[in-house]
Amino acid sequence: MxxxxxxxxxxxxxxxxxxxxxxxxxxxIIPRLAPGDPVSAMVVRIVMREGYMENAQEIIESWKERFGxxxxxxxxxxxxxxxxxxxxxxxxxARFPTDAWDIVLPALPWSIGLLSVAxxxxxxxxNTIGALMGWDKTPRWLKSILPFxxxxxxxxxxxxxxxxIFILAFKLHxxxxxxxxxxxxxxxxxxxxxxxxxxxxxxxxxxxxxxxSGGWALGxxxxxxxxxxxxxxxxxxxxxxSPRRVFLRYGVRNAIMPSLTAFAxxxxxxxxxxxxxxxxxxxxxxxxxxFQAIQTQDYTVIEAVCNLMxxxxxGSVFFIDLLYPLxxxxxxxxxxx
Amino acid sequence: MSTINTENLILDAPTDxxxxxxxxxxxxxYDTPRGAVRAxxxxxxxxxxxxxxxxxxxxxxxxxxxxxxxxQMVQSPGRIVGGQIRINGRNIVGIPESELRKYRWxxxxxxxxxxxxxxxxxxxxxxxxADAIRAHENIKKKDLKPRILKLxxxxxxxxxxxxxxxxxxSGGMKQRVCIAMSIVLNPSVIIADEPTSALDxxxxxxxxxxxxxxxxxxxVSMIMIGHDMGLQAQMVDRVAVMYAGRxxxxxxxxxxxxxxxxxxxxxxxxxIPSIKEKKPLKVTExxxxxxxxxxxxxxxxxxxxxxxDSCCNEPPRMYQVGIDHFVSCRHAAxxxxxxxxxxxxxx
Numbered sequence: 003m004x005x006x007x008x009x010x011x012x013x014x015x016x017x018x019x020x021x022x023x024x025x026x027x028x029x030x031i032i033p034r035l036a037p038g039d040p041v042s043a044m045v046v047r048i049v050m051r052e053g054y055m056e057n058a059q060e061i062i063e064s065w066k067e068r069f070g071x072x073x074x075x076x077x078x079x080x081x082x083x084x085x086x087x088x089x090x091x092x093x094x095x096a097r098f099p100t101d102a103w104d105i106v107l108p109a110l111p112w113s114i115g116l117l118s119v120a121x122x123x124x125x126x127x128x129n130t131i132g133a134l135m136g137w138d139k140t141p142r143w144l145k146s147i148l149p150f151x152x153x154x155x156x157x158x159x160x161x162x163x164x165x166x167i168f169i170l171a172f173k174l175h176x177x178x179x180x181x182x183x184x185x186x187x188x189x190x191x192x193x194x195x196x197x198x199x200x201x202x203x204x205x206x207x208x209x210x211x212x213x214x215s216g217g218w219a220l221g222x223x224x225x226x227x228x229x230x231x232x233x234x235x236x237x238x239x240x241x242x243x244s245p246r247r248v249f250l251r252y253g254v255r256n257a258i259m260p261s262l263t264a265f266a267x268x269x270x271x272x273x274x275x276x277x278x279x280x281x282x283x284x285x286x287x288x289x290x291x292x293f294q295a296i297q298t299q300d301y302t303v304i305e306a307v308c309n310l311m312x313x314x315x316x317g318s319v320f321f322i323d324l325l326y327p328l329x330x331x332x333x334x335x336x337x338x339x
Numbered sequence: 340m341s342t343i344n345t346e347n348l349i350l351d352a353p354t355d356x357x358x359x360x361x362x363x364x365x366x367x368x369y370d371t372p373r374g375a376v377r378a379x380x381x382x383x384x385x386x387x388x389x390x391x392x393x394x395x396x397x398x399x400x401x402x403x404x405x406x407x408x409x410x411q412m413v414q415s416p417g418r419i420v421g422g423q424i425r426i427n428g429r430n431i432v433g434i435p436e437s438e439l440r441k442y443r444w445x446x447x448x449x450x451x452x453x454x455x456x457x458x459x460x461x462x463x464x465x466x467x468x469a470d471a472i473r474a475h476e477n478i479k480k481k482d483l484k485p486r487i488l489k490l491x492x493x494x495x496x497x498x499x500x501x502x503x504x505x506x507x508x509s510g511g512m513k514q515r516v517c518i519a520m521s522i523v524l525n526p527s528v529i530i531a532d533e534p535t536s537a538l539d540x541x542x543x544x545x546x547x548x549x550x551x552x553x554x555x556x557x558x559v560s561m562i563m564i565g566h567d568m569g570l571q572a573q574m575v576d577r578v579a580v581m582y583a584g585r586x587x588x589x590x591x592x593x594x595x596x597x598x599x600x601x602x603x604x605x606x607x608x609x610x611i612p613s614i615k616e617k618k619p620l621k622v623t624e625x626x627x628x629x630x631x632x633x634x635x636x637x638x639x640x641x642x643x644x645x646x647x648d649s650c651c652n653e654p655p656r657m658y659q660v661g662i663d664h665f666v667s668c669r670h671a672a673x674x675x676x677x678x679x680x681x682x683x684x685x686x
Contacts (some may be wrong), residue, residue, distance in 0.1 A: 136414065231414070233456040240410055241471040242443030245436075251470070252459055259461075293342075330461050331504040 006327055018320040025312035026086045028081060033301050040301045041065045047298070056274050062324065086309055096300035104308045106291060110192070112182050113287030116203055117272045120210040125265055127211065133254050136226025140244050148219075155216025160278040163209035167282070172204060178202050180284035195265025206283045210276060218261060225257035232256070259330055266322035270312060359527045359560045360386040360409070365422035367401075367408045373629040378404040378417065380584040380638075383657065386528060391561045391577035393592065395568065395607070397627075402564045403452070403583040406530045409562070410447055411439055427527060445475050446523040450514075450531040450550070452564075457517055458505035464516055465501045471523050490519040493556070494549050511542040515549060522553055530556075531563045535570065547574060553613065568611050572596055577663060580604050583627055585638045586657070588662030600660060600671045602643050637668070645670060 033040075045062050049055045066072050069092075070081060085091055091102045134140045135148050154162060171179035172177040178184065229235060230253065238252040276288035284290070288307055295303035327333045367379040379401045386392050388477070394402045409424055409433060410489055415438040422429045426446050451457040458467060468487045472478050478486070488498055493514045505513060514534065521529050534550060535543040540648050551574060564593060565571055571578060571593060579589040580603065601607040608620050628634055628641055636651040637643070643650065657665040658672035666672050 012363055092668050116376055233451055234415075234459040236412060237449065237457050237517075238459070238470075240447075241474060242440040243470055243474045244440070244446070247470065248476070251462065256459065256461055272533045331461055331508045 006231070006324065010327070011324065014320055014323040017323075018316050021316040021319070025310055025316065026083070027079075029305055029308045030082050033304070034075075039066065039073060040067060040299060041069055042052055043299045044095055051052060091309075093304045094300055094303050096295070097297035102300075102302040102306045105295075105303055106288060106310065109286055109288045109291040110310075111203075112285060112291060114272050115199075115275075116206055116285065117210070117276060119203075119213075120207050121268060121272070123263070124211045124215040125205075128215030128257060128260065129222045129254075129258065129261055131215065132219035132222025133226045133249070133257065136223040136230065136257075137249055137253060138230055139249070152216040153217055154212045155214075155220070159209050159213035159276075160282050162213050163206065163279055163282045166205050166209050177204050179205070182286040196283070198247070202283075202285075206276075206285055207250075209218055210279060211294050221259055221264070222257060225260060226253060229253050253339040259326075261320060262329070263326075266318045270320035272314065281311045344657075356390075357388040358385040358499060359388050359427055360562075361423075361428075362405075362423040363423045363425070365405065365408055366414055366420045367404050367417055367423065368420050369417040370417065371631070376630045377584050377633055378407060378630065380633065382422070382581075382584075382586050384589055386560050386562060387558055387663075389554075389558045390577065391563055391575040392589075393571040393578040394562055394564045394581065395566055395571055395578060396581035397566065398414060400581045402562055402581055403532060404584075405581070406449075406532055406562060406564055409528075409530060410443075410449060423552060441475075444471055444526060445524045446527050448524070448526040448529050450517050450521045450529060450534045452532040452534075452536065455513065455537055455593075457509060458513060460505050462504075464503055464505065465507075467515075468520055470525060471520060472499060487519075487523075490523055493521045493522070493553060495684050502524055504563065510538055511546060514538065514542075514546050518549055518553060522557060522559070529559055529561045531561055536565065536567070543570070550574070554620050568607060580607065581616065583633075586667065587639065587667075588666045589663065590666070594664060600647060600664075600666045600675050601668050602671065603639055624654070639668075643668070 041062050045055065045065075049058060055061070070078060073081070094100045094102045094105050099107065129263075131148055131151055134144060157165075167179045170176050177203055179201055182187065183202055185196060187195050187198045189195055232252075234253045235248070235256075238248045245257055276287075277293050279285065280287045280289035281293055288310075292304065292307045295298075295307065350461070362385070363383050365379055365382040369376040369378055376604050382401070382405055384392070385636050394405065396402050404413065404417065407417075408419055411419075411424075413668050415421060419432055422432065424432050426442060431442055458464070462685060465484070465487060465594050468490070469483055472483065472486070486502070491500060491673050496512060496519065500508065500512065500516065505516075508516065513536075518534070521531075530549065535546050538546060547570060550561075550563075563571070563575055566663070575592050577590060578595050579593075581602065582634060583584050583621050588595070588604045590600070595604060596608060599608045606621065615630075626641065628638075634640060634651070636649075636654055637646075638654075642648050649669070655667050655669045655672075658669070660672050660675040666675065
């Protein structure tokens with residue numbers, strides 16, 4: 003297989019570190035550009051809820067001191083970077099005694115589970131449809147049907163989700179409308195619980211798959227048409243290879259590369275969840291958590307979710323960079339044997 | 340001049356030599372919104388055993404279209420609208436894809452035009468060689484490598500190429516891989532589409548020699564497309580000249596160069612620069628007509644110096660003017676015949 007060299011790995015790894023650092027710094031800077039600060043915002047929230055708060059100004063000052071918000075920016079930044087390195091963002095500001103991670107981590111498996119299944123399935127379905135649409139040997143009947151499968155791409159997935167809830171949950175009562183698992187089901191490794199997860203996951207899954215595979219299909223179609231007119235594709239046909247082999251090894255194999263990169267980039271989204279879908283289905287994932295954190299201006303939770311997202315995105319790009327030379331041998335050159 | 344005549348006799352394989360490939364009234368057209376472009380119109384010729392036929396003409400004259408039609412690989416919106424292509428006597432136009440695949444590479448192989456892009460960049464050379472064999476034969480895994488290495492040896496490639504990717508090879512090496520690939524199943528006919536055009540002159544010469552060696556060893560017949568008349572003169576046995584989708588002249592290469600018959604062939608030969616004398620480039624007035632709108636009568640009437648009224652009314656057919664020598668011009672044929680009556684071509 004291709005050539006993974008230490009030099010290459012090192013280069014990519016430093017790119018990974020650089021990306022991560024830049025992303026984290028932005029997460030640090032952006033909330034601080036907004037007027038106000040999290041502590042005042044929280045106190046204001048309490049005042050609005052309770053109607054009155056004693057010594058509000060003093061509390062704000064002492065908490066600011068405690069969270070280090072009075073320090074110069076540079077000091078705060080260094081402290082923040084320290085937090086990022088240890089991956090510890092402290093307490094949730096909205097639900098104070100709880101650690102930010104204790105809010106984010108339990109939500110993680112839900113989002114990763116839902117979205118990894120959804121993205122893998124829509125990647126496969128979408129690219130298959132696209133490759134068949136772009137191939138000149140595809141049977142005509144199939145070619146005329148395929149574009150209809152893309153109609154749903156035009157519908158935003160949260161709208162489609164609402165439609166699915168309306169038809170499959172409210173009208174037909176086939177599937178539950180919201181939540182991650184049924185009430186009264188005992189979480190754990192038992193069949194009831196797993197069944198409940200699958201039943202609850204089906205609608206969000208469907209709404210993501212049906213609406214997002216079209217994007218893959220359109221991209222793949224274009225790439226496949228280009229691959230179709232490559233000289234080596236024509237030569238493969240002239241060699242009398244079976245159409246299946248020409249399609250897979252000389253068409254899809256070459257056309258899939260850019261889609262694969264896009265797929266890796268999308269992996270970061272697994273962690274952040276799909277905010278809108280999770281909101282509609284009240285799905286207990288990170289997207290829903292992020293939504294709640296933004297509503298309550300819970301900056302540490304936002305930071306935790308965002309940093310996790312940056313880590314996973316740049317991490318998966320790093321991973322795909324390592325994988326790429328194995329798939330496309332032109333990326334690196336073997337050092338002299 | 341009589342020496343050349345005897346040479347001609349040697350170059351001319353006897354007419355009753357086996358015809359491995361016969362193209363008869365081949366018509367290919369590209370359907371466009373503004374009418375059909377006739378890219379190959381009524382093209383007929385034959386290829387004899389162990390012969391190299393050069394196919395020449397200016398860009399867009401239908402050389403590559405004709406070659407692709409023989410391979411049954413005309414790309415959409417083009418299609419074959421008529422004629423027959425017979426390999427060893429059997430017609431392959433219009434047969435189903437699954438039947439066609441049996442002919443591909445076993446009977447008809449291709450050395451492609453752009454060697455640079457003709458190999459799949461993400462698959463190793465050995466795999467690309469192997470899948471041609473596997474598509475047509477049941478070969479044991481252990482027999483595969485020696486067979487491919489022997490082919491590499493035949494075309495002068497080092498053994499290490501076996502495990503390499505296309506981007507690790509030079510242009511010349513890639514073209515040799517393509518040559519090796521084209522002979523892997525011992526085909527009857529190889530079509531070489533400008534096999535040397537993307538290479539520099541030194542490599543061109545080496546690659547051309549490799550092709551000739553391979554051809555000699557295997558006794559295969561070839562069609563060599565090109566517009567390098569000098570290279571053609573050195574390599575081919577017969578030349579076919581195409582103009583605007585039609586074959587205008589086909590004949591033994593020496594005769595064609597010494598004594599071109601068709602006015603267009605004359606023009607092509609005169610356009611070859613000479614290192615011995617300085618001569619102005621001859622350019623004819625007039626442009627090639629729009630291929631959607633073929634004129635009545637002779638195809639070359641707008642550019643021909645000797646055009647007469649009769650040329651514009653009735654299209655010429657192919658007139659035989661010698662052994663394996665045909666021309667599609669009434670006047671040229673008459674001239675050639677009268678010259679022959681007067682005592683040969685070189686009078």
